[in-house]
Amino acid sequence: MSSPATPNRHWQEVMAFFDSPLFIDVQCAGIFPDSKTFADATPIKPIATILSDYLALRAQPDFSLIEFVSANFTLPTSVNMKLGGDTPSCISDYIVRMWDVLTKPADAGNDYSLISLPHPYIVPGGRFREIYYWDTFFSALGLAHSGKTELVHHLIKNFLYIQSELGCIPNGNRLYYATRSQPPVLALMSRFADNADNQLQADLCAGLEHEYRFWMQQETGANGEATLRTVQIDNGTILNRYFDTSTTPRPESYREDSHLAEDFSDQDKGLFFQHIRAACESGWDFSSRWLSDPQSLSTIRTCDIIPVDLNCLLYQLERTLANNTTGDVAIQYSRSAQIRAEAIHQYCWSASRGYFMDYHFPSRQQTSVLSLAGVMPLFVGIATAEQARQVADMLYARFLCEGGLVTTVNTTSQQWDSPNGWAPLQWFAVKGLMQYGYNDLAQLIMQRWNSLMAAHFASHGVILEKYNVVNPASAVGGGEYEVQLGFGWSNGVYQDFECLMNSQSQCK
Numbered sequence: 001m002s003s004p005a006t007p008n009r010h011w012q013e014v015m016a017f018f019d020s021p022l023f024i025d026v027q028c029a030g031i032f033p034d035s036k037t038f039a040d041a042t043p044i045k046p047i048a049t050i051l052s053d054y055l056a057l058r059a060q061p062d063f064s065l066i067e068f069v070s071a072n073f074t075l076p077t078s079v080n081m082k083l084g085g086d087t088p089s090c091i092s093d094y095i096v097r098m099w100d101v102l103t104k105p106a107d108a109g110n111d112y113s114l115i116s117l118p119h120p121y122i123v124p125g126g127r128f129r130e131i132y133y134w135d136t137f138f139s140a141l142g143l144a145h146s147g148k149t150e151l152v153h154h155l156i157k158n159f160l161y162i163q164s165e166l167g168c169i170p171n172g173n174r175l176y177y178a179t180r181s182q183p184p185v186l187a188l189m190s191r192f193a194d195n196a197d198n199q200l201q202a203d204l205c206a207g208l209e210h211e212y213r214f215w216m217q218q219e220t221g222a223n224g225e226a227t228l229r230t231v232q233i234d235n236g237t238i239l240n241r242y243f244d245t246s247t248t249p250r251p252e253s254y255r256e257d258s259h260l261a262e263d264f265s266d267q268d269k270g271l272f273f274q275h276i277r278a279a280c281e282s283g284w285d286f287s288s289r290w291l292s293d294p295q296s297l298s299t300i301r302t303c304d305i306i307p308v309d310l311n312c313l314l315y316q317l318e319r320t321l322a323n324n325t326t327g328d329v330a331i332q333y334s335r336s337a338q339i340r341a342e343a344i345h346q347y348c349w350s351a352s353r354g355y356f357m358d359y360h361f362p363s364r365q366q367t368s369v370l371s372l373a374g375v376m377p378l379f380v381g382i383a384t385a386e387q388a389r390q391v392a393d394m395l396y397a398r399f400l401c402e403g404g405l406v407t408t409v410n411t412t413s414q415q416w417d418s419p420n421g422w423a424p425l426q427w428f429a430v431k432g433l434m435q436y437g438y439n440d441l442a443q444l445i446m447q448r449w450n451s452l453m454a455a456h457f458a459s460h461g462v463i464l465e466k467y468n469v470v471n472p473a474s475a476v477g478g479g480e481y482e483v484q485l486g487f488g489w490s491n492g493v494y495q496d497f498e499c500l501m502n503s504q505s506q507c508k
Contacts, residue, residue: 018251022054027254036252040076042112091457095491115173119154125434125486133182142492176251180244180281194435244277278302286417289369306359308348312376354390371408372425378432390434403452403469415479419470423493446497
């Protein structure tokens with residue numbers, strides 16, 4: 001497993017543990033239904049002693065792996081989702097009170113695989129006991145509406161801290177996430193720093209430049225070749241992809257990854273794991289948009305795809321940097337943004353479909369999957385009026401369901417496909433439509449999504465990370481783990497939609 005940018009002794013020890021016989025044996029034995037459980041466990045004595053004891057004891061006839069783990073590790077617990085006092089009667093009150101439940105204090109440094117953060121932060125909920133990068137932006141939308149401005153500033157400071165430690169803002173503050181990031185939303189979070197002190201604003205500007213360097217770092221490559229997270233297209237234009245330098249199974253999903261890779265040769269396994277990890281960096285883990293066969297996760301090819309949403313977010317980052325700098329530097333950022341916008345039009349717009357698509361650069365063809373990633377050119381404002389009209393028509397005809405927008409038009413066993421809908425994608429679509437004056441459709445999406453959430457809360461008293469938007473009365477499923485409760489980004493988007501529907505002038 002690749003190490004963080006600036007590894008210390010503890011980090012190296014944790015990385016070595018994830019490659020140890022004990023860790024691999026426990027994960028492959030399926031002792032825990034959720035592989036993340038053991039990845040988040042904390043040893044109760046020096047790990048070197050535990051590993052040595054394991055090698056000495058495991059061959060004994062009466063050895064019990066479960067008992068050994070229980071005697072040597074403290075297992076993590078899910079986030080306690082209980083509210084104090086009376087149960088709220090309405091979803092809005094529940095969300096406001098839930099923010100305190102989802103808030104963690106600054107880390108004390110006693111969690112083995114956790115990267116300690118110096119300020120309080122928000123976790124999504126359930127099995128997600130740590131901060132997550134793009135989740136946090138959508139949680140921050142709600143926190144801002146709930147008057148928790150100081151906490152939002154703490155979130156930004158934590159991201160800048162971990163960026164300085166690792167060289168990027170990782171998927172989450174666990175060491176097993178250190179080799180991958182997530183959709184780059186730091187530029188979007190800068191909206192929350194408008195009233196921050198000068199130091200935070202200055203630090204954030206530096207962090208945005210650091211974020212850009214991370215995504216644009218590259219090695220020498222010819223046209224049509226990819227290095228790290230960059231791809232040189234035929235004309236020399238650079239676009240970006242999701243990527244991970246590590247070529248091993250994910251520690252938090254070791255059993256699942258190893259099982260899927262059984263039919264691959266040793267040479268192909270490393271590439272397969274990179275495709276899996278890159279999909280996790282995208283936040284869409286997993287979706288048919290990454291698969292050559294929509295029904296088979298083993299056909300994943302994430303690293304071969306130029307995602308339209310990633311490149312739109314990087315366009316937004318370039319525009320933000322252009323606005324925050326001066327002189328030749330600002331001119332260069334502005335020029336880079338313009339080049340990227342033109343390339344998105346050239347490679348991702350499908351005139352025949354009337355929609356923005358991902359681009360499979362090895363075959364020099366667009367992929368065939370219609371996904372909500374196609375709304376992002378509207379969100380960042382680079383679609384033409386005619387393109388926006390066609391995208392709006394597509395959303396209404398193919399994506400809009402009883403409970404909101406479906407993630408892709410493909411029905412699969414993956415959680416980022418039909419019949420599931422996700423809060424962040426509803427928000428991007430709504431904001432993109434509103435940019436181009438499609439307010440009626442945006443209102444309809446918000447009404448259906450919030451009504452779905454409110455109806456589910458009325459029946460079950462909880463908020464979910466995702467919902468079945470096709471058949472709202474049916475259970476939601478798909479993915480590697482059980483549906484999680486909480487839930488940070490669902491809460492934040494619900495609150496922002498309430499604001500947008502009730503008083504648009506007061507909402508950012």
